Amino acid sequence: MVLSRGWALFLAGVGIWTWVIWPRFAIAIWKDPRSWATGTVGEFPATGFLWIHALLIAASLVIGTTVGVLGVRGWRAARRRQLPGADQAS
Secondary structure, three states: OOOOOHHHHHHHHHHHHHHHHHHHHHHHHOHHHEEEEOOOOOOOOOOOOHHHHHHHHHHHHHHHHHHHHHHHHHHHHHHHHHHHOOOOOO
8 A cells, every 4th residue: 555645744743642642631630530430530430431431541641652663663654655766656
C-alpha cells in the first residue's frame, strides 16, 4: 500500500493529538472524587469509574501511538520515493 504524504501527516498528527489530550484527561479522572470509594482523591480503593477510564485511556494511547508511528513511517517512505534515483513504485 502506498500512503500519500498528506495522509501520513494526518496520521502523525492524530498520534500527537492523542498524547496531548489523553494524559490531561487522565489527570482529570484521577482528581475526580467519583474515582475513589471514600471520595478523597488518591485514597484507595479506587472505583470502577477510575479503572474503566484508565483502561480506555491506556487503549487510546496505544492506538494513537500506533497510528502516529504508521504516519511517521509513511511520511519517511514517501520522502524516499521522491528522492532522485529512488526506485519508483508502479
